[in-house]
Amino acid sequence: MDKTLQIKNYPVNSWLSSADVYKAGITFEYVMEKYGFKREDILRLAGNESTIGTSPKAVAAASEACKSSNFYDEPQSEELISLLEAKFAEEIDMSQLAITVGNGMDRVIEQCLNLFTQRGDSIINFSPSFVFYDFAASRLGLKIFDLGRDENFYPNLNDIETKINDYQAESNSEIKIIFLCTPNNPTGTITDIEEIENLAKICEQKNIILFVDHAYIEFTDRNKYDARNIINKYPNMIIGYTFSKAYGLAGYRVGYGLMHKELQNTYLKYNTPFLCAKPSLKAAKAALEDTEHFNLIIENNNSEKPKLSKALEELGFKVSPSEANFLLVDTANSRYHNSEELLEDMLSKGIILRKAHSISDTAMRITIGTVAENQRLIEALAIQT
Ligand SMILES: Cc1ncc(COP(=O)(O)O)c(C=O)c1O
Incomplete structure (x- = not known):
C-alpha cells in the first residue's frame, strides 16, 4: 500500500507529527518473555503502585458490579462523588466546593487542559516532575514553560511573577495552567503550603489555573501539606487526587478533582458521560470505606521507608528525602555505573525498577514494597554477578 497516500488522506493536526506515543515502564510480560520468570515470581517496584494489593472489599464490589454491567452506571459518577464529598466535609468546608471524577487523574488533567487552553497557549511545570503534563500539553499544541527545580528538587518559585510576565511578553503566548506536583514524582519532594498559597495568589491575579497534583498526598501529613486546607480561598485552584496509589486501584483507573x-459547572460540560467503568466506581467506593486496608498500605509505607532508605544508603546509593511511596536514588557511590546497569541487573533477578532519566543517567526510582519485597530487593542488590 502507498503509505504517503495513506497519511495524506488523514487530516491529522500538524503539531502531532513530532509527538510521541506514551511509553510506560517495563511490564511483567516483558520480564517473563526475556528472562523466563513466572509472573508470580516477578517483583515490580516501578510504578509507585501498592504492592500490598487491592482491598478485598473493593474486589468484591467490582465483581458484583460486573454482573449488572450490561447497564450503564450514573453518567457523572454521582454515588462516588457523594461519598468523596462527605469524606472531605469531615475535614474542610465543602459548601462552595465540588468533586469531579475521571478515569484516572490523568483524565482530570487532560480535561483541565481541554477546558482552559487553546493551541499556542502555554503551561508551566517544574521539571523533573510528572511527565504527563508535558505529554498531554504537547499533543494539544501547547507550549511548555519549565521553571525547573533547585539542587534539592524544590520547585523554583522565586520571582515567578516577573518570570511569567517576561515569558508572556517574549513568547506572545498566554500561560493558562501551572502544574505543581507535591509530593513530586519522581523526586518525592513536598512543597510547603505557604509556597502553594503564594503561588495561588499570583495565579489568581493573573487569571491562571493552579493545578496541584496530590497523587501521593495520602502518604504525608495531610493537615500540614494538603492544599485542600486552603482551596476555599482560591477559586483558580484545582486539586487532583487518585485511587491509584494509596488505595491500591491503579488498574481500575479512578481519579478525581476538587474545585x-x-x-465544576463548566467542567461537567466537557465531561464525557459514563467516563468511569461501573466496576471501577464501585471498587473505589468500597476502597474509600475500607479504612483498615488503606491504613495497612500507609503504615507499611511509613515503617518501611526509613528502613529501605537506610539499607540503600549502606549499599552506596544516595537517597533523596521522600514524602511519597517511592525513593529516588542515585547510583553515585554504588557498584553500578548508571541506572541502566542497575536496571538490567535487577531485571535479571526478576525485579523491575524505573529509571528516572529525566533527572540523570544515574537516577532510579524505586517503589517501596512490603517487608519481604524490600528485603528481596536489598539481597538482590548485594549479590555481585
Ligand atoms: C504525580 C502523578 N499524578 C498523576 C498520576 C496519574 O494518576 P492516575 O493513575 O489516577 O491517572 C500519576 C501516576 O503515576 C502520578 O505519579
Whole structure:
C-alpha cells in the first residue's frame, strides 16, 4: 500500500507529527518473555503502585458490579462523588466546593487542559516532575514553560511573577495552567503550603489555573501539606487526587478533582458521560470505606521507608528525602555505573525498577514494597554477578 497516500488522506493536526506515543515502564510480560520468570515470581517496584494489593472489599464490589454491567452506571459518577464529598466535609468546608471524577487523574488533567487552553497557549511545570503534563500539553499544541527545580528538587518559585510576565511578553503566548506536583514524582519532594498559597495568589491575579497534583498526598501529613486546607480561598485552584496509589486501584483507573462549585459547572460540560467503568466506581467506593486496608498500605509505607532508605544508603546509593511511596536514588557511590546497569541487573533477578532519566543517567526510582519485597530487593542488590 502507498503509505504517503495513506497519511495524506488523514487530516491529522500538524503539531502531532513530532509527538510521541506514551511509553510506560517495563511490564511483567516483558520480564517473563526475556528472562523466563513466572509472573508470580516477578517483583515490580516501578510504578509507585501498592504492592500490598487491592482491598478485598473493593474486589468484591467490582465483581458484583460486573454482573449488572450490561447497564450503564450514573453518567457523572454521582454515588462516588457523594461519598468523596462527605469524606472531605469531615475535614474542610465543602459548601462552595465540588468533586469531579475521571478515569484516572490523568483524565482530570487532560480535561483541565481541554477546558482552559487553546493551541499556542502555554503551561508551566517544574521539571523533573510528572511527565504527563508535558505529554498531554504537547499533543494539544501547547507550549511548555519549565521553571525547573533547585539542587534539592524544590520547585523554583522565586520571582515567578516577573518570570511569567517576561515569558508572556517574549513568547506572545498566554500561560493558562501551572502544574505543581507535591509530593513530586519522581523526586518525592513536598512543597510547603505557604509556597502553594503564594503561588495561588499570583495565579489568581493573573487569571491562571493552579493545578496541584496530590497523587501521593495520602502518604504525608495531610493537615500540614494538603492544599485542600486552603482551596476555599482560591477559586483558580484545582486539586487532583487518585485511587491509584494509596488505595491500591491503579488498574481500575479512578481519579478525581476538587474545585470550586462554579468551576465544576463548566467542567461537567466537557465531561464525557459514563467516563468511569461501573466496576471501577464501585471498587473505589468500597476502597474509600475500607479504612483498615488503606491504613495497612500507609503504615507499611511509613515503617518501611526509613528502613529501605537506610539499607540503600549502606549499599552506596544516595537517597533523596521522600514524602511519597517511592525513593529516588542515585547510583553515585554504588557498584553500578548508571541506572541502566542497575536496571538490567535487577531485571535479571526478576525485579523491575524505573529509571528516572529525566533527572540523570544515574537516577532510579524505586517503589517501596512490603517487608519481604524490600528485603528481596536489598539481597538482590548485594549479590555481585
Ligand atoms: C504525580 C502523578 N499524578 C498523576 C498520576 C496519574 O494518576 P492516575 O493513575 O489516577 O491517572 C500519576 C501516576 O503515576 C502520578 O505519579
